[in-house]
Structure formats: C-alpha cells, structure tokens
Amino acid sequence: MGFVEDKRFLEFKARCLFFDRFGGVSPYPFDSLNFSFAVGDKKENVLKNIENARKSINVTKMAFINQIHSKDIVEFDGKNHDADGIFTDKAGVFLAIRFADCLPIVLMDTRKRIVMAIHAGWRGSYLGISKNAVDILKQRGSNPEDIIVSIGPHICRNCYEIKDDLACKFSEEFINKKNGRLFLDLSAVNIKQLTQSGIPNENIVDLGICTFENSDFFSYRRDKICGRGAGGIMLFNSNSQE
C-alpha cells in the first residue's frame, strides 16, 4: 500500500497524502486499492481496503463524503454528507477525497490548524469550489497567507481533452489547443481561484502526477470501468507521529 505525500505539511504536524492503486484486495478491473462503493466492486472489498488504508496511516477514522460534483463543503461531524469538500480542526481523522482523474485538493490553515479536502472535476471547478473553500476558511477567521495547498494526482492539461461545449465555459487562458484539439487545464482553473482569493502562489503545489499517464493511479478516462483512489489530509494527534 503506497502513497505520494506532500511533506511540506509535516512541519505543521499534519499529513497530506494520496494513495496509489496498489496493496488492496479488489480484483480486476478495480485492482486493487479501490475506495468506491459506486463502481461495481464488492462492498466487502471496499470496506477492507478502507480499513487497511486506515491502519497503514494510523488514524482513528477515514472520513469520506458522497461526491456530487457540487461546490458544497461541510464540516466533519462523523456523518455521511452529499458534498465535495470536508474540513475539520479535529486531530486523528483523515479527510478523504475519492479520485480517478478529477482533482483532489488539500488545504490547511497552518496557524488556526484547520484542514480541508475538496474534489474538483470540471463541474466543481466551473462552480468555483476552490474559491468557496477559501471563503469558508476566511469565515473561520483564516488569513489566506497562512493557507498551504496541495493538488494531488489528476488528469493533466495535456491529456484532458474536451469538446467545444465545455471549452466555452472556461476562460481561454485555461484551454490548451493542439492540432485542432482542445484540452482543459483544471489545475490552472483552481490555482487561479485560490490566488485570487489571496493565497500566495508559492503556497500552492501541484504534485504533477497525471492519473491518465501514470498507471499507478486509477483513471476513468483511460480505463472507463475502474476503481477510485483516495487522498487527503489529517492533523496529527498531539502525542503521536511527531
């Protein structure tokens, strides 16, 4: 069971990581670390994958949301919500986003110690979920200059081909044209929302992993029927994982 980690968060006593697809129990085509109940995999396999992942990072709970391609963000309360973002100031809970091409984005107010994980596909990005994420943190008293952001594995600007009907919803600066074909840079769309909300550009890191190109991760566009990965963030329990 492997993952990529954004180690900048360690200095703030938090962990931000994105699991790869290996080390789970799900068979082809969900092989093997699938976190989704909605793709056709057996529920018992998914439950086992979540439990094994939870143990591997030593957290008391992995908190998921029912992602619905909205811009809605909820505070973690132990319940299941329809939303595309979740935040908490509680330690020991891993806030998890399911992904297979869409962007899992993690934010942390390093001073107030609030962590947030959001899911941004084209709909959420178009609706402004990254702006909403910063607005919610500001309502909690955050100064955007204290927020660091990690953009996890997602389909990149060279691989996310779209048609005219979608391209016309986004500013031309986010459209990459190659040989008459159109590609959308969803990372840039979200980075712009974050920086326009006051987060310094240098606080934002895109890990630069393309799910479509890198078979260590699930890609809906590449594989159609496949699992969903998970990634997100947790605050350390004050007495552990120093």
Ligand SMILES: [Zn+2]
């Ligand atoms: Zn790519």
